[in-house]
Amino acid sequence: GAVVSQHPSRVICKSGTSVKIECRSLDFQATTMFWYRQFPKQSLMLMATSNEGSKATYEQGVEKDKFLINHASLTLSTLTVTSAHPEDSSFYICSASLASYEQYFGPGTRLTVT
């Protein structure tokens, strides 16, 4: 149980375009979803927390207009990287929670902006 998927697993896009990453909880309803970013050989950095039907809460230093998060249902959250630039290239990981202390992580999405 508690499986989280992400799609796509890898994406390459051109500079200036937007790309959407989906995060789904497959066998449970997630009251809260989280988006993380991981640079090579570094730890995970929390970008934002989202609750179904409400606006995401962004961590300090994360541009909310660049990283658009939508949590339309209890099983789906999306992260859209708008006007992507090469410095946005990274590994993006989502997680989902049942409003408890534990999070369940997706497999990650590798974004490369050329």
Add this chain to the structure above:
Amino acid sequence: GDSVTQMEGPVTLSEEAFLTINCTYTATGYPSLFWYVQYPGEGLQLLLKATKADDKGSNKGFEATYRKETTSFHLEKGSVQVSDSAVYFCALSTASSGTYKYIFGTGTRLKVLA
């Protein structure tokens, strides 16, 4: 604020050696503690967890005990295998404004040689 300090790697061991990866934390309240493992190009997998003082989490030969008096959650394994080569993250879960958030350590890269 809350934080997790993890020993720096990389750690290189021979197969069947004993492993210890140190993790200490600073937190207000009573956090839950986790160890996650990340294989190259993949997301995070939960290795073990402990939710209260003196709890011992264990899985696949790995163990960690929640020590409140020393604020530690060191990861140990008696005999490592080549397949254990990965990055290990210590994390705590703490409530913030009604939402549980994770704080990760910096990660420790383990390399096991045959």
